[in-house]
Amino acid sequence: MKNSNQNAFVKIFNGPDRPLQSETWPLPETVGAGEVLVEIALATICGSDLHTLSGQRQVATPTILGHEAVGRIVKVGSMREELAPGDRVTWSIADSCGTCPACTEHKLPQKCQSLFKYGHAPNSDGTGFNGCYASHIVLRQGTHIVKLPDSLSDRVVAPANCALATVLNAVSRFPDSCQSVLIQGAGLLGLYACALLHERGVEHVFCVDIQEQRLAQIERFGGILIDGRAEHYPQSREKILAAAEYGVDAVLEVAGVAALVPEGIRLLRPGGYYGFVGMVHPNSQLALTGEQIIRKCLTLYGIHNYAPWHLEQAVQFLQSSIDKYPYESLVSAPFPLAKLEDAVKMAQTQEWCRVSVRA
Numbered sequence: 001m002k003n004s005n006q007n008a009f010v011k012i013f014n015g016p017d018r019p020l021q022s023e024t025w026p027l028p029e030t031v032g033a034g035e036v037l038v039e040i041a042l043a044t045i046c047g048s049d050l051h052t053l054s055g056q057r058q059v060a061t062p063t064i065l066g067h068e069a070v071g072r073i074v075k076v077g078s079m080r081e082e083l084a085p086g087d088r089v090t091w092s093i094a095d096s097c098g099t100c101p102a103c104t105e106h107k108l109p110q111k112c113q114s115l116f117k118y119g120h121a122p123n124s125d126g127t128g129f130n131g132c133y134a135s136h137i138v139l140r141q142g143t144h145i146v147k148l149p150d151s152l153s154d155r156v157v158a159p160a161n162c163a164l165a166t167v168l169n170a171v172s173r174f175p176d177s178c179q180s181v182l183i184q185g186a187g188l189l190g191l192y193a194c195a196l197l198h199e200r201g202v203e204h205v206f207c208v209d210i211q212e213q214r215l216a217q218i219e220r221f222g223g224i225l226i227d228g229r230a231e232h233y234p235q236s237r238e239k240i241l242a243a244a245e246y247g248v249d250a251v252l253e254v255a256g257v258a259a260l261v262p263e264g265i266r267l268l269r270p271g272g273y274y275g276f277v278g279m280v281h282p283n284s285q286l287a288l289t290g291e292q293i294i295r296k297c298l299t300l301y302g303i304h305n306y307a308p309w310h311l312e313q314a315v316q317f318l319q320s321s322i323d324k325y326p327y328e329s330l331v332s333a334p335f336p337l338a339k340l341e342d343a344v345k346m347a348q349t350q351e352w353c354r355v356s357v358r359a
């Protein structure tokens, strides 16, 4: 769908049982202080978008979904001297106030008391240009915007502002001394974690999954393949224990499956770290005792989204490792945004880590 200079093309979500709607909206003629109008070059379909589309997650409608994207600046409001029209950028998924306790003392701007998240707000909020399944988006005053080098293609960089920045946040909590890590899940987050830990010099980066096409990617991203399928797992488990006799230093949960946690706890060494990232849904009750955590002196922690500095580091990481890992191969060629329904169907097949769309 081609846009005239004055109009934007948007896809509206009205609820899980309703068809996506195509609309043409007039572009804002001006932008407010700190606001930036961006023309979206490419957006990707995140797992959480699929959850919303299928009704597993509730959002206020009508809304424009989509939060992973890359684009080019069209208009810049005041107080954004570092930015100019034409700049190619990505941006933090969270817009935060910068002054509340979460933003300052707690260093968790993603939990700001007046938090706004792109792709999660109804059209009645602000300008309505709140999501990435559109030709344009209006970024707000409290949004961190990162300029992008030309060396990173749209397909490489689009998932950075959700998946990669979140994983970077999660692994940054592992102690520097980690030499063995088990990653549970070889989806996009798991593969990013493989590359991040491999680049950090972790000697044994184990990654477990049960899907054949996911298993096939692990070694390409610096991980050691652990085949989680029942008939192969006992042998794979031996591989972990041969390298980490007393258990692994850390486990990262990015599969979203609560049933994997007891095995993660068993495989951790005393004093180990366990990061929970994937189980962002209510069906995540853990079969775990306090005694197991205490006797093993474990540290368990949850990671949800990230702070601006993680997004900066994510882009730097892609830049420094782009020649070593085939990031682009994880993201499909773009579907036309007008056919977002087809892109969603493709995303549901899980043939790609990410399916991309472009207006």
Ligand SMILES: [Zn+2]
Residues within 6 Å of the ligand: 046, 047, 048, 049, 067, 068, 162, 163
């Ligand atoms: Zn996401």
Ligand SMILES: [Zn+2]
Residues within 6 Å of the ligand: 096, 097, 098, 099, 100, 101, 102, 103, 109, 111, 112, 113, 114
């Ligand atoms: Zn705040």
